[in-house]
Structures are given as C-alpha cells and as structure tokens.
Amino acid sequence: MHFWVFLLASIFSLIVFDPESFAAEPASFSPDKHLDRRIIDASGDPVRPVRLRVEIVKPFGSGPFPLVVFNHGANWAEASMKSPNDVGADFNMGVYYFLSRGYAVALPRLRGYGGSGGTLPDTGCALAALGRANAKDILAALSEVTTDPKIDATRIIVIGESLGGWNALAIAGEGDPRVKAVINFYGGIRSTACKAGDRALVDGAKSLGNGHRLPSLWLYGDNDRFFSRALWEAMYRAYAAGGSETELFGYGKYGTDAHTLLGQPYAIGVFEVKLEAFLKRLGFPTRITHQEFVPITPPPASGYAAIDDVDAVPFLNEQQRQAYREFLKKPAPKVFLIAEWRSVFVSAGGYDPMAIALANCEKEGLVCRPYAFNTDVVWTYPNAQPAATRFAAIGDAAAVPYLDDAGREGYRKFLKARSPKAFVITPTGQWAATSGSLDPTGTTLANCRKQNGDCRPYAVDRHVVWPENPARAPH
Structure with a gap:
C-alpha cells in the first residue's frame, strides 16, 4: 500500500x-457604519469673541449619552483638517473606543483650524497660558453642544492628544462642575516662539497642576518624537505635585512613533485595560454596547x-x-x-x-x-496536527523508518508537494501521502487505514513529527 x-x-x-488595498494612505479611516453626525458653529470665549467649528458624533439611539470632549493636536489638525468640511472623528481610535461604549463625542476645533475663526494666541514660553486660553474657548463651545437632548451634560470627560492633551489639563483647572475627569494622551506643545521648550513644559505642567483636584490619566509612549520619557515623567511629577488625583501610564514603544498611537487602527489594545479601570473607578460605562465600532x-x-x-x-x-x-x-x-x-x-x-x-x-x-x-x-489548522520533533531533518529521506527505496522516492515527492500535506508510514514499509486538506494528518491517516490499520504520521507540511524515542511511536 x-x-x-x-x-x-x-x-x-x-x-x-x-x-483601498496598498494605497500609500487610506482614503478613509472609519468603520463602514453610519454615525449620528453633525457639525455646528459654537461661540468661543466671550472675552475674545470667535466662532468655533465643532463636530458631534453619537451612536444611533435615544440616549442620553455621557459626553466625551476630544481635543485635537496641532500637527495632526494641520495635516487632516485643512477644509471646513473635513471631519476629525474618522481618524481617531480614541473616538471609536468611546462610541463603542455608548458615549457621544464632541470634537471642537481650535482657532484657525478646520473652519474655526481666529488664530491661536502667541504666548511664547508661557505654555500654561496658551492652554488656559484654549480651555476657555472649548468650555464656552461646550455650552452649545450640551443643548442636545441626547447628551447627558452632567457626565463629561475631557480628553486630548498632543496639544489637545495639554488643553485638557488646562480645562481641568477651570473648575467647570460638568467635567468629571481628564484623559491626557501624550499631551504637550512645541512652540517655535519658545527656545527652552522642555523647561517650559515642566513649568507649565506645574502651573496647570496647581489648585484643582479633578482626576486625570496620563498616557505616553517611550518613542514619542516630541516628548522623551524623561521629559513626560518630569512633566507628570510637576503636575502631580499640585495634589490632584492623577495616574501615569507609560505604554512603552509603539510602532515608529508613539505620538501617532490614536491614529492606528489597533491602538485600542494598547490602552483599553488601563482606561477601563480608570473609567470604572469613576463610575463611567465601559461595556461595549456598539460592537460595530470595534475592529x-x-x-x-x-x-x-x-x-x-x-x-x-x-x-x-x-x-x-x-x-x-x-x-x-x-x-x-x-x-x-x-x-x-x-x-x-x-x-x-x-x-x-x-x-x-x-x-x-x-x-x-x-x-x-x-x-x-x-x-x-496567525495560521492554524481547524484540527490540531502533531507537534514537530527533532527526530530528523525534514529533507532526510534516509532517516524515515521502515521504507524501501520506492518508499523513499515517494517521500522525496512528498517534500516537493504543496502544503498542507502529510506523510504517514506503517511498520511493514507501506506509506501514504495527502496534499490539499485542512486536516492533513487526519485525512492521510484515514486514507491509509482503509488499506492498513497500523498507520503512523511521520511528517506534516515541513516538519518531522515522528517521536524521537522509538518506544513512543504512535500506534
């Protein structure tokens, strides 16, 4: 046989x-699902009047949904929000994390970005002052966002990345009773008007950390192109010295630049455990209610x-x-x-x-x-196959037990066949081989046993599976 x-x-x-396969940049970065989406023009800080463009996205449903205010970064906004009609939610995995858990998300655009009027103030190295000016704009716009009856204005979390994270920390110090927590994704700012940037960031973090007790979670990576680990650790220590309830999570290296975390489709796995624990501690929902927003x-x-x-x-x-x-x-x-x-x-x-x-x-x-x-x-067969052993090299036809010359020639042909494949032998020198089954071992053994009951697997794909101890050879 x-x-x-x-x-x-x-x-x-x-x-x-x-x-979109293999395009240099994907045309979109969003699930193939519809959102309850609208864009409004809201009033900014009344002391410095301006109209700010705000995108609001919600999962479909009656609500009311807790609200996340997500603040964008400067570099990202310049690259992704050149037109007033550009939308920011489609490029942010943090947004989809919260949509999947039943939150509404508001994305205010800073002065000069994405259809908003005005320009950002030039505060030089007074980086805390820049954050506070932006915070007043964002909180003023929030008053119009929360007129939506599907939004629960009593449960608000403020989040941001890069400059947006810095602005979120500034919002924490404004004492707005609607805001319950702050989440800072690699927050900070690099200003061309400030030569002593690292020192200014540490001093600014210290200033922002004084005088309030709002819980905050900081998330930074080791290979951030703007903020080194030593810098963000120093910023955190300076901020925490003010006595607020705050926590730092360093998520290590991510890709080629940890500063792009939220722009990567599978970023949620990096931060979801830490973020879920933070939200649970504050009584905010963490259960996934809209699976369509989770890759x-x-x-x-x-x-x-x-x-x-x-x-x-x-x-x-x-x-x-x-x-x-x-x-x-x-x-x-x-x-x-x-x-x-x-x-x-x-x-x-x-x-x-x-x-x-x-x-x-x-x-x-x-x-x-x-x-x-x-x-x-990530390939696995539906049915488990025998584990590889070190009995012999896969290409060593002379090592296969029991076979005569014709059997060894059959084994050499097996080596050239396409996977999935299996080669089985009997103590009487018979053999069988199969190519093309999702259960190569099971299929080959079944075919062999139709002719001879004592069939034993020797090789699967490119691995020898024959036991190293002959006494343990399968029967």
Whole structure:
C-alpha cells in the first residue's frame, strides 16, 4: 500500500484586493457604519469673541449619552483638517473606543483650524497660558453642544492628544462642575516662539497642576518624537505635585512613533485595560454596547512559520505566492486570508482590514481563514496536527523508518508537494501521502487505514513529527 491523494477538485486562482488595498494612505479611516453626525458653529470665549467649528458624533439611539470632549493636536489638525468640511472623528481610535461604549463625542476645533475663526494666541514660553486660553474657548463651545437632548451634560470627560492633551489639563483647572475627569494622551506643545521648550513644559505642567483636584490619566509612549520619557515623567511629577488625583501610564514603544498611537487602527489594545479601570473607578460605562465600532480582534501569532517564509504558506500557486510577497512589503495594518485551493484575499490600510478582507471573501461565497496579520503568521489548522520533533531533518529521506527505496522516492515527492500535506508510514514499509486538506494528518491517516490499520504520521507540511524515542511511536 502506497499512494498519493491530491485534493484539487476545485482549483482556480482568484486574488482579491479591497479597493483601498496598498494605497500609500487610506482614503478613509472609519468603520463602514453610519454615525449620528453633525457639525455646528459654537461661540468661543466671550472675552475674545470667535466662532468655533465643532463636530458631534453619537451612536444611533435615544440616549442620553455621557459626553466625551476630544481635543485635537496641532500637527495632526494641520495635516487632516485643512477644509471646513473635513471631519476629525474618522481618524481617531480614541473616538471609536468611546462610541463603542455608548458615549457621544464632541470634537471642537481650535482657532484657525478646520473652519474655526481666529488664530491661536502667541504666548511664547508661557505654555500654561496658551492652554488656559484654549480651555476657555472649548468650555464656552461646550455650552452649545450640551443643548442636545441626547447628551447627558452632567457626565463629561475631557480628553486630548498632543496639544489637545495639554488643553485638557488646562480645562481641568477651570473648575467647570460638568467635567468629571481628564484623559491626557501624550499631551504637550512645541512652540517655535519658545527656545527652552522642555523647561517650559515642566513649568507649565506645574502651573496647570496647581489648585484643582479633578482626576486625570496620563498616557505616553517611550518613542514619542516630541516628548522623551524623561521629559513626560518630569512633566507628570510637576503636575502631580499640585495634589490632584492623577495616574501615569507609560505604554512603552509603539510602532515608529508613539505620538501617532490614536491614529492606528489597533491602538485600542494598547490602552483599553488601563482606561477601563480608570473609567470604572469613576463610575463611567465601559461595556461595549456598539460592537460595530470595534475592529475585529486579530488571532494571536501561531508560530506556524516565519512571516517571510513564502513557501510555507499553504495552498498557494505561484501567482498567489507573488501576491503574498507584495503583501509583505506593505505597511501595517494588513491581513492575508486564504480560501483553500481557491483564492487569497488581501487588505491593507483603513480602519479594519480584517473585516474588509472577510467581507470580500464572503461576497465570493467562500470560507476564508487568516494566514498573516501585520508581521505575525496567525495560521492554524481547524484540527490540531502533531507537534514537530527533532527526530530528523525534514529533507532526510534516509532517516524515515521502515521504507524501501520506492518508499523513499515517494517521500522525496512528498517534500516537493504543496502544503498542507502529510506523510504517514506503517511498520511493514507501506506509506501514504495527502496534499490539499485542512486536516492533513487526519485525512492521510484515514486514507491509509482503509488499506492498513497500523498507520503512523511521520511528517506534516515541513516538519518531522515522528517521536524521537522509538518506544513512543504512535500506534
């Protein structure tokens, strides 16, 4: 008994890319879901009259929703909000974190940004003064935002990133009873009018920390291109010295620049545990009530193969291997999916590439399994396969027990076959091999046992699985 079974009955090659795949920058960064969205022009600080553009987004529902006021950064706003019609919510994973948990989110635009009038004041190295001027504008605009009956004006959290985080800290010192907490994502400001920037930030943080007791959570990364770890730790110590209830969370290195955290689709996993604990302590909701705003959680790395091992990817023909090589060159987020013997589905960029690729697969009426996500191979078989051993090198045909010359030649042919594949042997020198099953070991053993009951797995894909101790050989 020796035979091959190739499960190739429905082979065709189809490579599907989503429309935005592999673009240098995704055209949008939002889930394919509708928001209750409107944009208003609100009054700023009455002492310095101005009209400020404010975007308000809510999940659909009756509410009333607790409100998050999300304050943008200066560099990000310059790049992303050039037009009065540009929307800020679509580029911020912090916004989607709160939408998914049933919050409304208001995004006020500072003077001179995204349709707002005026210009930011030049305060030189008096950075606390800049924050306080912005805080007065934001709180004044908030009075018009909270006229919405779907917004609970008694439960407000103020959040910001970069300059927005700095402004959030300044808002904490204004004593507005509607604001219950502040969350600062890598807050600070670099002003060309201030040469002693680090010293000014520490002094400014000390000033902002004096005189109030509003709870705050600070979140910073180690490889922030604007604020080093030593600097943000010094800022935090200076702020906390004022006696407010505050907590610092350093989330380590993130990508190439921790200052871009909230602009990355899978950023929520970095901060959600810490943020959830903070919100729970203050009595704010943390349960996900709108799942549509949460990207699909990718499977964990499986260790099946190295990410750049093109030949290890199961089922692929040469055209599809080339698609995988192109996938490897693309920036994250990205996903590579496989429908057995039929097609690959690739998606990169955007809010939820996994969802995009799965949707494309579903349109074709196929069942797909993820092979790689970003830089990790996540592939697993539906049924567990025998673990690799160190009995022999996979290419050593002479090491395979029981086989005669014809059997070793059959094993050499097995080595050239495409994964998924398995090679099984019997103590009487018979063998069987199968290529093309999502359960290579189970399929090969079943075929072998139709002819001989004493079949034992020797190799699966590119791994020898035969036990190193012959006494433990499976029966």
